[in-house]
Amino acid sequence: MIRLMDVACRLSACLALACALAACGSVPAGRDAGQPGAVAVDPLPSWNDTAQKKAIVDFVRKTTTAGSADFVPPPERIAVFDDDGTLWIEQPAYVQFVFALQRLQALAPQHPEWRSQEPYRSALAGNMAGVFAKNGEANAMKLIMATHAGMSSDQFAVQARDWLASARDKRFGRTYPELVYQPMLEVLSYMRANGFKTFIVSGGGVEFMRGFAERAYGIPPEQVIGSSIKYQYTEVAGQPTLMRIGKVENVDDGPGKPITIQRVIGRRPVAAFGNSDGDLQMLRWTTSGKGARLGVIIHHTDAAREYAYDRTSKVGRLDKALDAAPGNGWIVVDMKRDWNRMFPGN
Secondary structure (H helix, E strand, C coil), rough: CCCHHHHHHHHHHHHHHHHHHHHCCCHHHHHHCCCCCCCCCCCCCEECCCCHHHHHHHHHHHHHHCEEEEEEEEEEHHHEEEEECCCCCCCCCCCHHHHHHHHHHHHHCCCCCHHCCCHHHHHHCCCCHHCCCHHHHHHHHHHHHHHHHEEEEEHHHHHHHHHHHCCCCCCCEEHHHCCCCCHHHHHHHHHHHHEEEEEEEEEEEHHHHCCCHHHHHHCHHHHHEEEEEEEEEEEEEEEEEEEEEEEECCCCCCCHHHHHHHHCCCCCCEEEECHHHHHHHHHHHHCCCCCCCCEEEECCCCCHHHHHHHHCCCCCCCCHHHHHHHCCCCCCHHHHHHECCCCCCC
């Protein structure tokens, strides 16, 4: 199925490129540009023809058309995307947290003390209410550190890759990389076909996301920005090795996002896509710059095809950012209304 996703991404890229060439005066196959009936290719076929789709297409066209007052030179065409809830599913729990819980079960025989210690005891029993009843964020961090540290970077990469290839979501019965949003794959391809460089800027673990981002989204590891733990250089059997140690290096969420964007990219983006309050500062940082800017919020409104949640959700809460959208000119995408397709292959 991952191969099918790759085919879909490449097809979307081809369609987007055809559309971009058409906008520059190129001729659609089999047609003369001056012939009646020449039809441009839709770069976003999984989007319904709503104002939200038009705003995205208009932004790309006006910022990439030479001579336009809003033209953005190619080196400055930076677009940043949150991951969880923006590019792939994040309910009923963040995918990386599901990975941590399953790793905890696998490691439990080596740690009999976990059976009597919180939050491990509750997590092993499947009692998430117990995990988050008190000091929820600190408890979640303990579980992450217990399952993500104490190994080399290469060992963790293999664990994440193997899990992502086999673990399946209970509701949809698909592997998690198959639960990426087809409409957003089209946006990524469309923007890249028009000279934009696309980055992931997410609160998720950077090495975890690098385990699938290139195959799923076409975004290479060096363009994935996320939270990270500290590394320690050592040599094992004479081989240089990076060991993951149980300390946080940075948390790439909320106000941390603009900081890591500046630190890693060194340019203010001209477009930002998010879905929660954790993306508020990234959206504000992006759209407060000079010239044409694009801010997009993906609003989860489709309980039938995916999930519906916003202001009261414990995962991917969208409250303050939703209120801030009108005053900042951000586009709010209603998944139920604006998307005619959710996942690749459905």
